[in-house]
Amino acid sequence: MTPREQILSTIRRSLGATGAEAPRRTIVADRLKGHGRGVIPARAQGRSPEGLIALFVEMAEASAATVATVRSADEAPAAIAEFLRAHNLPAALRRGDDARLVGLPWERTTIDVSTGRSFGDDAAGVSAAFGAVAETGTLALVSGPDNPTTLNFLPDNHIVLVDAADIAATYEDLWGEVRGAYGAGTMPRTVNWITGPSRSADIEQILLMGAHGPRRLHIVLVDPNAVAETTEMDATLAAAGSTPAETRVGSTLAGDPKAPERDAPTPPAGKPDRREADRGHEEDELDEALDESFPASDPPSQTQP
Amino acid sequence: MSAQPGPRPRVGLFATCLVDLIRPSVGFAAAKLIEASGCDVVVPSQTCCGQPAFNSGDRRTAKALAWQAIEAFEGVDYVVAPSGSCAGQLKKHVPELFEDEPELSRPADAFAAKVFELVSFLVDVRGMKAVDARFDGAVTYHDSCAGLRELGIRAQPRALLESVEGLTLTEMKDSDVCCGFGGTFAVKYGEISDAIVAKKADNISAAETGTLLAGDLGCLMNMAGKLQRLGRPVKARHVAEVLAGMGDEPAIGEPQGR
Amino acid sequence: MNAHSTSPAFKENAHRALHDPALQRALGNVETGFIGRRKSAADKLPEFEALRDSARDIKNHTLAHLDLYLEAYEAKVTAAGGHVHFAPTADDATAIVADICRRVGAKTVAKGKSMISEEIELNAALEAAGVQPVETDLGEYIIQLRGERPSHIVAPVIHLNRDQIEADFRRVHTKLPPERDLSAPESLLAEARGALREKFLAADVGITGANFLVAETGTSIIVTNEGNGDLSQTLPKVHIVLASIEKLVPTLEDASQMLRVLARSATGQEITVYTTFSTGPRRPADVDGPEEYHVVLLDNGRSAMLAGEFREMLRCIRCAACMNHCPVYHAVGGHAYGWVYPGPMGAVLSPSLIGVDKAGHLPNASTFCGRCESVCPVRIPLPKLMRHWREREFERNLSPAPVRSGLAVWGFFARRPRLYRFATRAAMGALSLLGRRKGRFGALPLAGGWTDTRDFAAPEGSTFQARWSAERRAR
Numbered sequence A: 001m002t003p004r005e006q007i008l009s010t011i012r013r014s015l016g017a018t019g020a021e022a023p024r025r026t027i028v029a030d031r032l033k034g035h036g037r038g039v040i041p042a043r044a045q046g047r048s049p050e051g052l053i054a055l056f057v058e059m060a061e062a063s064a065a066t067v068a069t070v071r072s073a074d075e076a077p078a079a080i081a082e083f084l085r086a087h088n089l090p091a092a093l094r095r096g097d098d099a100r101l102v103g104l105p106w107e108r109t110t111i112d113v114s115t116g117r118s119f120g121d122d123a124a125g126v127s128a129a130f131g132a133v134a135e136t137g138t139l140a141l142v143s144g145p146d147n148p149t150t151l152n153f154l155p156d157n158h159i160v161l162v163d164a165a166d167i168a169a170t171y172e173d174l175w176g177e178v179r180g181a182y183g184a185g186t187m188p189r190t191v192n193w194i195t196g197p198s199r200s201a202d203i204e205q206i207l208l209m210g211a212h213g214p215r216r217l218h219i220v221l222v223d224p225n226a227v228a229e230t231t232e233m234d235a236t237l238a239a240a241g242s243t244p245a246e247t248r249v250g251s252t253l254a255g256d257p258k259a260p261e262r263d264a265p266t267p268p269a270g271k272p273d274r275r276e277a278d279r280g281h282e283e284d285e286l287d288e289a290l291d292e293s294f295p296a297s298d299p300p301s302q303t304q305p
Numbered sequence B: 001m002s003a004q005p006g007p008r009p010r011v012g013l014f015a016t017c018l019v020d021l022i023r024p025s026v027g028f029a030a031a032k033l034i035e036a037s038g039c040d041v042v043v044p045s046q047t048c049c050g051q052p053a054f055n056s057g058d059r060r061t062a063k064a065l066a067w068q069a070i071e072a073f074e075g076v077d078y079v080v081a082p083s084g085s086c087a088g089q090l091k092k093h094v095p096e097l098f099e100d101e102p103e104l105s106r107p108a109d110a111f112a113a114k115v116f117e118l119v120s121f122l123v124d125v126r127g128m129k130a131v132d133a134r135f136d137g138a139v140t141y142h143d144s145c146a147g148l149r150e151l152g153i154r155a156q157p158r159a160l161l162e163s164v165e166g167l168t169l170t171e172m173k174d175s176d177v178c179c180g181f182g183g184t185f186a187v188k189y190g191e192i193s194d195a196i197v198a199k200k201a202d203n204i205s206a207a208e209t210g211t212l213l214a215g216d217l218g219c220l221m222n223m224a225g226k227l228q229r230l231g232r233p234v235k236a237r238h239v240a241e242v243l244a245g246m247g248d249e250p251a252i253g254e255p256q257g258r
Numbered sequence C: 001m002n003a004h005s006t007s008p009a010f011k012e013n014a015h016r017a018l019h020d021p022a023l024q025r026a027l028g029n030v031e032t033g034f035i036g037r038r039k040s041a042a043d044k045l046p047e048f049e050a051l052r053d054s055a056r057d058i059k060n061h062t063l064a065h066l067d068l069y070l071e072a073y074e075a076k077v078t079a080a081g082g083h084v085h086f087a088p089t090a091d092d093a094t095a096i097v098a099d100i101c102r103r104v105g106a107k108t109v110a111k112g113k114s115m116i117s118e119e120i121e122l123n124a125a126l127e128a129a130g131v132q133p134v135e136t137d138l139g140e141y142i143i144q145l146r147g148e149r150p151s152h153i154v155a156p157v158i159h160l161n162r163d164q165i166e167a168d169f170r171r172v173h174t175k176l177p178p179e180r181d182l183s184a185p186e187s188l189l190a191e192a193r194g195a196l197r198e199k200f201l202a203a204d205v206g207i208t209g210a211n212f213l214v215a216e217t218g219t220s221i222i223v224t225n226e227g228n229g230d231l232s233q234t235l236p237k238v239h240i241v242l243a244s245i246e247k248l249v250p251t252l253e254d255a256s257q258m259l260r261v262l263a264r265s266a267t268g269q270e271i272t273v274y275t276t277f278s279t280g281p282r283r284p285a286d287v288d289g290p291e292e293y294h295v296v297l298l299d300n301g302r303s304a305m306l307a308g309e310f311r312e313m314l315r316c317i318r319c320a321a322c323m324n325h326c327p328v329y330h331a332v333g334g335h336a337y338g339w340v341y342p343g344p345m346g347a348v349l350s351p352s353l354i355g356v357d358k359a360g361h362l363p364n365a366s367t368f369c370g371r372c373e374s375v376c377p378v379r380i381p382l383p384k385l386m387r388h389w390r391e392r393e394f395e396r397n398l399s400p401a402p403v404r405s406g407l408a409v410w411g412f413f414a415r416r417p418r419l420y421r422f423a424t425r426a427a428m429g430a431l432s433l434l435g436r437r438k439g440r441f442g443a444l445p446l447a448g449g450w451t452d453t454r455d456f457a458a459p460e461g462s463t464f465q466a467r468w469s470a471e472r473r474a475r
């Protein structure tokens, strides 16, 4: 008996089955094809597109990622340049061949752009996300020549371009998109869900950022409905300096000094009411709860109890 | 105190072996409270719920003792025990013991359905909202594990304690964490048990009350024994004693003085 | 396999642990961190309890059809260009891994965190085969430097303080200048990160565990916060996934349900930083990723566990919530349990895997407080399963003699109510007289385990039953 047969036959003996029973086979086949959804958090359901974006940004920031919103992808290189400058990083990055990255006006910046996989010598890597999940502020990246997986993990700073239209409400919605792109039952070699920068709490349960992967995760959100805020963003980033442990610097949404009364993503011009209504006090509570449970962005003093 | 209309239910008091042997006054306090809730109390001949055997892997003895209890309490409307642990055994685990025996599982299930822990019986079944008792001083309350997690007892004792005149309840840190008793565990793994109860004793002391209350005599003896060995001035009592207005008798492990 | 375990010496291990001040200081971090974080994560998700039911049901369903899901999974892995190896025993698994390493001429192996690797003692086997394994999870790396076992399945070095870790780094990283300040945890992390970067880039083979395997697509899933698992599986030319057979779930949707409870239960995060879904080796156009993708499916007694009362244990997703909430674990830490899996889940699983004769203490060393079951994301009735082990031990006469005879005497009286009433009334009367002056005993025969450290309350006097019948008759 081969090891395979040995294991399968012990399982069958334990289950009192032969493996040939038609009803059992049908149950399994149906389950595999059915993609049945279980319990889905209400948090992410029934939201307007703006509401989904707001939730995504909120959750991503709670995971210690920073988010910059631009109205068109063409503004992304400038936003990325600002991020690099704000952290005193060299004006250099490596990206894959994703069409969304290739076509950007990099020449409008002084950034030295190289392409291909990383071998660990890059300070910043840029990827384009396949999608994202609002529920937990999670990015979804797929491997391939367009977006080499090494760019997600080796550079100290990972910058991810995500299109607001690609933000799914839940993980299940995301899988729907993946199946749409790759076919049911087929997967790209790697799907990386990324929620915040790398961290470890192994030493005395103290949370430290940048364990093996990137110390910073910066999301450039392309949202055509957002109000352009380039000048304010510049000011924020410049003021933020480059303290490595300050994971929230660079966020144009949470830390804009010129608009202290605003804690929400900028309402799109022409429909501010809807955006405000989406962010009810349900989200204020969420804010508080998130602050409590994500010590990720704690200042360094917290690491010396 | 409240009483529901209709005929007075007959309650069989399952004193539990620890109360029977070590601290009968808890049995009398329980009886007083059950009567005050509008029930008649009987005390059928009884020994032990069988939990020590059950938890030691001796299913045969556990079954024999369970069946003994089922028969002894045949004629009563309710079986009430001043212990979350014993009530949990009778309510949750006795049916498990007989689940493979159709003839016995029906009476076992019927028996289990009428079993209640004392305080949850008073509040949840009899609708009691207040007691007629006085106790001067601050108390802290420990949630014994079986009562808390098997039977969901948490709010009920606090609600009744609130109504005791002169009493203030100060919550200790981690009131829901085990005291380290665990039945035979306390003797078999005495060193670990002691480490756990030492933490508990510190939490009790930190609450700065003169009195510790709980609903299980086993846990109380463990905590009282540790507090006394450490020379801490906290007195330990079963919650039923205070609720029944019998909080002036010598506390657990104190000289009788009679 | 000849599992190296000190579980039979649990009591001695526990004794040492209780008298180890550094360990006791470190264990404080379990209680302060994990419990509150899990609770706030659970409180923030109104669907959390429903998700626990869902997670339990998914696992139950998968286990009941495990043979078929394994076949489906295997077919998908193969279709994606990967290889599935079946390993009935731990030795089979280490041999398969060592063979792959030898075939590709591997000198070093980068390893992501894997409890299965600990279970099969893979590192020792690799070293014997001339291959140098490098643990890359920060905690596991420290463990490897110390030649220890992890003391916790999620936080391997929860038993250590930073000064101990600093000492290890100074011992092993000989190039480290003595004047370099490593007192802050950040500098320890930076040191490890630097040392491990080189190892990742040099490794020939990467080995990871799997948190879940998806039958629908032939995908293996790992979750890490550090990113070490991803570097381990992306950079070397061969990726080996080590997984036990019960890791299967049917679909990506099912995996998503499980992931919703896993991180919240383990670390109190909404989701772990990196959740990685891997399916087969690098594709033709890919510029990175492994050229070979292998899955080693370990049985090691699990297929037999499916038959009996311990099947429920196979739902376990290794979140560690049970040990994080266990008062016994808080008191003695993970090493006292003497084998790979500590805490309540270990107390149930270890006897299945290394035998109840060796691990017999573990299911007994529990107060049955039930806190583990109350937080287990897949609702494993851990106390009940520990009790089942006690029953087996009792049946096989493995329980300690004093306990057996004590219980036998107690059972003898308890089953004879009249004799019981008579005997106990007399005994309690006598005991009460003895303890009257103080109200308690400082020492009692046969109960030294108690009275060494605690007083024992003296009985009030007569028994309740005796007093009740006397008083009620008098009324």
Ligand code: SF4
Binding pocket: C315, C316, C317, C318, C319, C320, C321, C322, C323, C344, C345, C372, C375, C376, C377, C378, C379, C380, C382
């Ligand atoms: S038994 Fe439950 S709580 Fe413990 S590790 Fe397994 S899944 Fe988590």
